[in-house]
Structures are given as structure tokens and as C-alpha cells.
Amino acid sequence: MKNNFKQLETEVLNILQNGRPDWDIPHTLTSVYYMKKLLKKEAGNEKILITTMYLHDIGYSWIRGDLSTRDNVKKSKLDHMKNGVIFGRPILQKLGYSEEESKKILHLVGTHDNLDGVFDSDKQLVFEADSLAQIDIKRAKSNLSKDDRIRFINGFEKKRMPRFKTKTGIKLMNKLFKKAKKFYLK
Ligand SMILES: [Fe+2]
Ligand SMILES: [Fe+2]
Numbered sequence: 001m002k003n004n005f006k007q008l009e010t011e012v013l014n015i016l017q018n019g020r021p022d023w024d025i026p027h028t029l030t031s032v033y034y035m036k037k038l039l040k041k042e043a044g045n046e047k048i049l050i051t052t053m054y055l056h057d058i059g060y061s062w063i064r065g066d067l068s069t070r071d072n073v074k075k076s077k078l079d080h081m082k083n084g085v086i087f088g089r090p091i092l093q094k095l096g097y098s099e100e101e102s103k104k105i106l107h108l109v110g111t112h113d114n115l116d117g118v119f120d121s122d123k124q125l126v127f128e129a130d131s132l133a134q135i136d137i138k139r140a141k142s143n144l145s146k147d148d149r150i151r152f153i154n155g156f157e158k159k160r161m162p163r164f165k166t167k168t169g170i171k172l173m174n175k176l177f178k179k180a181k182k183f184y185l186k
Contacts, residue, residue, distance in 0.1 A: 059083030128169035
């Protein structure tokens with residue numbers, strides 16, 4: 001049976017209007033796009049993983065203050081994951097997700113940006129879809145200043161690139177990264 005994510009998408013887009021300007025909406029939709037692409041080749045539960053991508057960054061919408069600089073975004077890393085769990089729970093309840101499904105999804109939302117430690121296969125796919133959605137300059141163009149873009153792309157190369165594991169993810173990442181680097185460093 002195909003899952004219908006329409007209602008979830010409507011709820012999430014509403015929330016993301018309060019998120020990082022010109023970023024959270026395109027970035028989130030792009031992360032969903034890449035999760036679907038990964039799941040065509042890699043094994044994983046569609047309902048859990050696509051829902052996780054929709055919810056993964058809603059937490060930024062409750063963070064006050066200026067989120068247009070990379071330093072401030074970095075500082076709110078933990079809070080955006082915590083908020084994602086707090087505000088994601090009632091959405092899942094409302095949409096009829098089971099207790100077990102909610103637990104899995106909220107765990108992924110609450111840990112998606114902790115890059116240390118071992119990744120299980122779900123977390124690996126969430127990491128890859130999120131990361132791909134950070135370097136697709138066509139679908140989600142960075143709103144960062146030039147200096148922050150340079151720091152971002154160098155950080156991506158050091159911290160995110162080596163953590164890609166799936167064949168599909170690595171292939172997509174190599175293609176996108178080349179273009180992103182060119183754009184971010186120009
Ligand atoms: Fe995030
Ligand atoms: Fe993200």
C-alpha cells in the first residue's frame with residue numbers, strides 16, 4: 001500500500017514558514033525527494049523514513065533569534081532536535097501513527113544531527129538524505145553569506161562526506177558536491 005504524505009506535508013509546510021527563511025521549506029522538501037530516491041535502491045521503511053525527513057528540521061521554527069549565520073545555526077543544533085521531538089509528537093498522534101512508529105520517527109528526529117557514534121541503517125539513510133539536501137544548489141539554494149558558505153562546504157567535506165555509506169548515496173553525493181563546491185567557492 002502506498003503511503004499518503006499529503007496531510008503531513010501540509011502540516012509541516014505550515015510550520016516551516018516560521019523556520020529559517022528561504023531554507024527550511026526547500027531543504028525539507030529536497031530531503032524528502034532524496035529519501036524517496038534512496039529508497040528506490042536501498043532497503044528501509046518508507047513510512048518511517050519519509051515522515052522523519054518531513055519532521056527533521058521543524059524544530060528550527062521554534063528557535064528565536066537570527067538564524068541567518070552559520071554560528072547561530074550551530075548553537076541551536078541541540079535545541080532544534082529537541083523541539084522536533086516535542087512538536088513532532090502531537091502531529092504523529094493526530095495523523096494516526098502507532099506508538100511504535102512514533103517512537104522510531106521521534107528517535108531519528110531527535111538524533112539526526114548527532115554525527116558521532118555508530119549509525120544504524122535508518123539513521124544512515126536519514127543522514128544521507130539530509131546531507132544531499134544541503135548540497136543540491138538547484139533545489140535548495142543556500143541563504144548563507146559568502147564566508148559562511150565557504151565554511152559550510154569545507155565542513156561538509158570534512159564531516160559529512162566520509163560518513164556516506166550507501167552505494168546510491170555516495171553516487172548522488174559525488175555528483176552534487178562537485179557542483180555545490182564550485183558554486184559555494186565562487
Ligand atoms: Fe537538522
Ligand atoms: Fe536538515
